[in-house]
Amino acid sequence: MIFNKNMIIDEKDKYYFYENDSFKIYWQGTVFILGKGEGSDSIKEFLRILDGKKSVSTSTSVLKGHFFIALFDKRQEKYYFFVDNGGIFQAYYNDDMVSTDLLCYDESDFDELGVIEFMNLGSTFFDKTLFKGIAKIPGNKILIFDNLLGGGRLSIIDKADYSDITDYRDYEYFFYFFDKLKESLRSKKLCLDITGGIDSRLVLALMYSSDCNCFCAISGVEGIKDIDIAKQVADFFAIELLITYHDIEGIENDLELFFDYSEGVCDIVRLHRGFLHNLNRIKKGTDIVISGSGGELFKDFWWLQDFPFYNSKHIDFKKLIKYRILPIKVPDFYFTDKYRKLNAQFSSNLEYDLKKYYIMETNT
Numbered sequence: 526m527i528f529n530k531n532m533i534i535d536e537k538d539k540y541y542f543y544e545n546d547s548f549k550i551y552w553q554g555t556v557f558i559l560g561k562g563e564g565s566d567s568i569k570e571f572l573r574i575l576d577g578k579k580s581v582s583t584s585t586s587v588l589k590g591h592f593f594i595a596l597f598d599k600r601q602e603k604y605y606f607f608v609d610n611g612g613i614f615q616a617y618y619n620d621d622m623v624s625t626d627l628l629c630y631d632e633s634d635f636d637e638l639g640v641i642e643f644m645n646l647g648s649t650f651f652d653k654t655l656f657k658g659i660a661k662i663p664g665n666k667i668l669i670f671d672n673l674l675g676g677g678r679l680s681i682i683d684k685a686d687y688s689d690i691t692d693y694r695d696y697e698y699f700f701y702f703f704d705k706l707k708e709s710l711r712s713k714k715l716c717l718d719i720t721g722g723i724d725s726r727l728v729l730a731l732m733y734s735s736d737c738n739c740f741c742a743i744s745g746v747e748g749i750k751d752i753d754i755a756k757q758v759a760d761f762f763a764i765e766l767l768i769t770y771h772d773i774e775g776i777e778n779d780l781e782l783f784f785d786y787s788e789g790v791c792d793i794v795r796l797h798r799g800f801l802h803n804l805n806r807i808k809k810g811t812d813i814v815i816s817g818s819g820g821e822l823f824k825d826f827w828w829l830q831d832f833p834f835y836n837s838k839h840i841d842f843k844k845l846i847k848y849r850i851l852p853i854k855v856p857d858f859y860f861t862d863k864y865r866k867l868n869a870q871f872s873s874n875l876e877y878d879l880k881k882y883y884i885m886e887t888n889t
Contacts, residue, residue, distance in 0.1 A: 526595065581598075593607075669682060783800060786800070846872055846875055
C-alpha cells in the first residue's frame with residue numbers, strides 16, 4: 526500500500542477496508558483483539574473503542590497480530606499510520622509518503638550507514654533502511670499526517686505503555702491468552718512451525734491444551750535431527766505434520782522473484798528454503814503461520830561472554846558485539862573512500878547505538 530499527499534493507494538496490493546461515520550481504516554496482515562474474530566470483527570471493536578473518546582495512542586495496545594494500519598479520522602482530518610506493537614510488519618515513511626513497499630522509493634540515494642550495517646549484519650536496525658530519508662515505522666510509534674490531502678505536516682507520537690496482564694499470575698496468563706487466541710482465530714486454518722526446539726514444542730502444548738485447531742510443518746534436508754524430533758512430537762499429539770524437503774535445483778531461476786519478495790533486504794539465496802516451505806503451506810490452504818520464533822532471545826549465548834561476572838549490573842557492550850553480534854567484521858579493504866572509513870568505525874558506532882536503546886541495571 527502506498528499513501529502519498531495525493532492519497533494514492535496502490536491497487537496491486539491486497540488490503541482490507543472498513544468505514545463508519547467517524548473513521549476510515551485500511552489494513553494489511555493479521556489483526557485481532559483477544560477474544561474477537563480476526564479482521565473486521567476486531568477492527569469494528571477497535572473503532573468502537575476510539576468512538577468512546579479513547580486516544581489512538583492508548584487504543585492501539587489492544588491490537589494483536591502482524592499488521593499495518595492506516596486510520597483516517599474524519600472529524601479531525603488526520604491520518605494515523607502504525608504497525609503491530611512488536612514492529613514485525615515492515616512499513617516505511619519519509620516526509621511525503623507512507624508505504625508497505627520499500628522499492629517504491631526508487632529515486633532515493635543510498636544511506637551510507639545503512640549500507641555498512643547491511644553488509645556486516647545482513648539487515649538494517651534502529652529503524653534505518655538502505656536509503657536516505659526513509660525509515661521503518663517502529664512498533665512503539667504512530668505517524669500522524671495532519672491534513673494529508675492539503676499537504677500538511679508529519680508528526681510522530683509514542684504509543685502509550687500498557688499491559689493487559691492484570692488479574693492473572695504469569696503462568697495463568699499463558700492459558701488465558703491461548704484460550705482467547707482460539708476464539709480470535711477460529712475461522713482460520715492455522716499452521717504451527719515445529720522444530721526440535723523447546724520454544725515451538727511449548728507453543729504446540731499450549732495450543733493443544735486450548736484445543737486450537739492446527740497442523741504442524743517443518744522444512745529441512747532429509748535425515749536431520751530436527752525433522753526426526755518433529756515427527757515424534759506430531760505423533761505424540763496425533764497432529765498432521767507437513768514436511769518440506771529442501772531442494773536447490775533451479776534456484777538460479779527464482780533469484781529475481783526472491784529479490785522482489787524480500788525487497789532486497791536479506792540474503793535472497795537463503796530465502797529459497799522458506800519460499801518452497803510457504804508454497805507447500807499455501808497448497809494446504811493455510812491462513813496464518815504461528816512459530817516459536819523469539820524464544821532464542823532468552824538463550825544463554827547472549828550472556829555467556831559475561832563469565833564469570835554473571836551477577837553484574839553492567840552490560841558489557843564491547844564483549845557482546847565482539848563475541849555475539851559481530852565476531853567477524855567485513856574487511857575494510859572491501860570498500861573505497863568514505864565507506865571504508867565508516868566500516869572501520871562500525872563497531873564503535875554500533876556500541877553507541879546499543880547504549881542509547883538498552884541501558885538497564887542487569888547483565889547482558
